[in-house]
Amino acid sequence: MGAxxxxxxxxxxxxxxxxxxxxxxxxxxDYRDSHPELDSSDLDSAQALSWRKLYLSxxxxxxxxxxxxxxxxFAMVAMVEVQLEVDYCYPPVLLIAFSVCxxxxxxxxxxxxxxxxxxxxxxxxxxxxxxxxxxxxxxxxRMHHYIELxxxxxxALGILLFLxxxxxxxxxxxxxxxxxxxxxxxxxxxxxxxxxxxxxxxAALASTIIMVPVGVxxxxxxxxxxxxxxxxxxERHRQEIEELHKIKVQxxxxxxxxxxx
Numbered sequence: 610m611g612a613x614x615x616x617x618x619x620x621x622x623x624x625x626x627x628x629x630x631x632x633x634x635x636x637x638x639d640y641r642d643s644h645p646e647l648d649s650s651d652l653d654s655a656q657a658l659s660w661r662k663l664y665l666s667x668x669x670x671x672x673x674x675x676x677x678x679x680x681x682x683f684a685m686v687a688m689v690e691v692q693l694e695v696d697y698c699y700p701p702v703l704l705i706a707f708s709v710c711x712x713x714x715x716x717x718x719x720x721x722x723x724x725x726x727x728x729x730x731x732x733x734x735x736x737x738x739x740x741x742x743x744x745x746x747x748x749x750x751r752m753h754h755y756i757e758l759x760x761x762x763x764x765a766l767g768i769l770l771f772l773x774x775x776x777x778x779x780x781x782x783x784x785x786x787x788x789x790x791x792x793x794x795x796x797x798x799x800x801x802x803x804x805x806x807x808x809x810x811x812a813a814l815a816s817t818i819i820m821v822p823v824g825v826x827x828x829x830x831x832x833x834x835x836x837x838x839x840x841x842x843x844e845r846h847r848q849e850i851e852e853l854h855k856i857k858v859q860x861x862x863x864x865x866x867x868x869x870x
Contacts, residue, residue, distance in 0.1 A: 728752050
């Protein structure tokens with residue numbers, strides 16, 4: 610009797626002995642619960658598009674920050690480490706162009722780095738949350754123009770300025786080579802500062818001849834790439850509009866069904 614009473618008292622006791630309730634996945638409300646009338650594939654595609662934009666913005670910010678930090682560092686090292694020949698009279702236009710190009714290059718890349726540093730932590734914080742509805746908390750949609758600005762400054766304008774920086778650095782570095790110190794000082798005293806066609810001048814000219822077609826190819830590729838990207842984005846937006854229209858039709862049909870009931 611004691612054993613039977615012990616066995617009977619166990620299921621009649623506290624309800625805590627029952628099976629535990631399973632916690633919902635994702636740590637938050639499921640987006641399917643708010644729209645049970647929609648297909649799961651439609652909502653999944655809408656959420657996938659939002660997450661795709663978030664991951665694309667995060668990738669752009671990461672690429673912009675790495676590229677800008679690298680190229681701006683190279684530009685600063687080039688300006689600091691370059692050694693100007695005291696006995697050679699440089700053309701004033703060359704020194705001014707080198708100084709301006711380096712300053713603008715560093716400023717453009719630091720501006721892109723500033724935008725990436727400010728926006729990237731907020732995007733990273735949302736992307737690490739494993740909840741489908743958390744994508745709306747990311748500022749990447751509102752800061753879309755700033756992200757594109759940083760991406761353009763870092764990849765297009767910044768790299769083009771870096772190519773110009775390489776050409777100017779070659780002229781500053783190689784122009785005094787084998788130019789003749791006495792002849793250079795005489796030219797400076799006479800007020801005529803021009804390049805002497807020796808090996809240094811030829812080396813600087815060779816680097817310019819190589820870099821000019823490279824710059825043209827870079828510009829052509831950049832224009833072609835951005836046009837292809839705009840065409841791809843236009844196609845994607847058209848597909849998104851069609852999917853949103855499909856969801857709207859389903860919502861309208863569900864509402865009409867509820868009104869008829």
